Amino acid sequence: MVHAIRIHDYGGPEALRWEEIEVGDPGPGQVRLRQTAVGLNYIDTYHRSGAYKLPQLPAIIGTEGAGVVEAVGPDVTTLKPGDRVGYAPLIGAYAESRLAPADRLIPLPSWIEDRQAAAMLLQGMTAQFLLRSTYAVQPGDTILVQAAAGGVGQMLCQWAHALGATVIGTVGSPEKAAVAQGAGCDHVILYHEEDFAARVRDITGGRGVDVVYDSVGQDTFMASLDCLKPFSLMVSFGQASGPVAPLDISVLAQKGSIFLAKPTLATVTRSRDDIEALAGGLFEALASGRVQVGIAHRAPLTEAASVHRDLEARRTTGPIVLIP
Structure with missing residues (x-):
C-alpha cells in the first residue's frame, strides 16, 4: 500500500x-x-x-x-x-x-x-530567476542576501559570486557564517550581533547595494530597504519570520525611489x-x-x-x- x-x-x-x-x-x-x-x-x-x-x-x-x-x-x-x-x-x-x-x-x-x-x-531555479531576470546581476554589482546560509541563500551567493558580484550575506550564528563564506559571500554579517543596515552602509562606503534578496520577511524587510542605493531593487521572496506588514508605498520614495518585487517560481514556470x-x-x-x-x-x-x-x-x- x-x-x-x-x-x-x-x-x-x-x-x-x-x-x-x-x-x-x-x-x-x-x-x-x-x-x-x-x-x-x-x-x-x-x-x-x-x-x-x-x-x-x-x-x-x-x-x-x-x-x-x-x-x-x-x-x-x-x-x-x-x-x-x-x-x-x-x-x-x-x-x-x-x-x-x-x-x-x-x-x-x-x-x-x-x-x-x-x-x-526548486532552490536552484528560484536562484536563477532571481539573479538573471528579476534583477540581472552584472560584474561589479553589490548585492545583499538575507539568510545566506539557507538553501536558496547558498545558491544565490555561489551564483552571484560566479557572475562577478560582491556578495554580502546575513546569518544568525557563527556556524552559519562559515557556511555562507564557503558559499561565496565576500562579507558576512551576524544580524543578531550588529545592525546589518549600518554594516552594509559601512561595507559599501555609504553607497548601498544594487539589490536585496530577502526571504526572511517581517524581521528584516524595513531595514533591508535602508541597505539600498537610490533607484535600486528590493526583492521579497519569502517570509520565514512572518509576513511583511501592510506597507505605505510612500516609504519607497523616502528610502530613495526604491523598486519592490514579489516574484514566485510558480509564475515564472507557467509554460x-x-x-x-x-x-x-x-x-x-x-x-x-x-x-x-x-x-x-x-x-x-x-x-x-x-x-x-x-x-x-x-x-x-x-x-x-x-x-x-
Missing part, C-alpha cells in the same frame, strides 16, 4: 499525518511516479500552517521531488516507464508514489542523482518552455561548477514533522531531502 504525508487541517508540525492513500492509473497527459526523494522547502511550512491556502483539504503538501516513471497515460509521448525525472514546483510531493502531469516533469541527466535533484531544483529554460540553465551552472549542491540533511519522509520543527526554529542550513 502507498503512503503519504497529509494535512486535514492547517496547523503546526503535528498536523502532518502519515496515511495510506490510493494512487490510480495515470489519465491523459499524466504519469505515475515512484518517488525516490522529496525536497523540503520553507514554502512547505506555509502550506501546512495555512499561511498559503491550498485548494482543498485534506491535502498532500510538498512541491519538489524526483523519481522514476512507472506508467504513462494516454497521449504522453515525451516520457516512458523507467525514465528518471524531477519537478518543482508541483504540490503533492510528500508521498511514496503520485500522479503528475507529464509536461511539468524534468528529465534528469545521468550525472545528477535523484536526491541531488530533489535537493536543488513548458519556461520550465525547460530554467532547468537547462541550472544544469549548465552545475556542470560548469559555478554552483555546487550538497545535501545538508536527510531524513525519512515519516519524520517530516520533526524536520519541519527544526526548519522553523532555524536549526538547519542548506538543502534538506526526505526519503520515501
Whole structure:
C-alpha cells in the first residue's frame, strides 16, 4: 500500500499525518511516479500552517521531488516507464508514489542523482530567476542576501559570486557564517550581533547595494530597504519570520525611489518552455561548477514533522531531502 504525508487541517508540525492513500492509473497527459526523494522547502511550512491556502483539504503538501516513471497515460509521448525525472514546483510531493502531469516533469541527466535533484531544483531555479531576470546581476554589482546560509541563500551567493558580484550575506550564528563564506559571500554579517543596515552602509562606503534578496520577511524587510542605493531593487521572496506588514508605498520614495518585487517560481514556470529554460540553465551552472549542491540533511519522509520543527526554529542550513 502507498503512503503519504497529509494535512486535514492547517496547523503546526503535528498536523502532518502519515496515511495510506490510493494512487490510480495515470489519465491523459499524466504519469505515475515512484518517488525516490522529496525536497523540503520553507514554502512547505506555509502550506501546512495555512499561511498559503491550498485548494482543498485534506491535502498532500510538498512541491519538489524526483523519481522514476512507472506508467504513462494516454497521449504522453515525451516520457516512458523507467525514465528518471524531477519537478518543482508541483504540490503533492510528500508521498511514496503520485500522479503528475507529464509536461511539468524534468528529465534528469545521468550525472545528477535523484536526491541531488530533489535537493536543488526548486532552490536552484528560484536562484536563477532571481539573479538573471528579476534583477540581472552584472560584474561589479553589490548585492545583499538575507539568510545566506539557507538553501536558496547558498545558491544565490555561489551564483552571484560566479557572475562577478560582491556578495554580502546575513546569518544568525557563527556556524552559519562559515557556511555562507564557503558559499561565496565576500562579507558576512551576524544580524543578531550588529545592525546589518549600518554594516552594509559601512561595507559599501555609504553607497548601498544594487539589490536585496530577502526571504526572511517581517524581521528584516524595513531595514533591508535602508541597505539600498537610490533607484535600486528590493526583492521579497519569502517570509520565514512572518509576513511583511501592510506597507505605505510612500516609504519607497523616502528610502530613495526604491523598486519592490514579489516574484514566485510558480509564475515564472507557467509554460513548458519556461520550465525547460530554467532547468537547462541550472544544469549548465552545475556542470560548469559555478554552483555546487550538497545535501545538508536527510531524513525519512515519516519524520517530516520533526524536520519541519527544526526548519522553523532555524536549526538547519542548506538543502534538506526526505526519503520515501
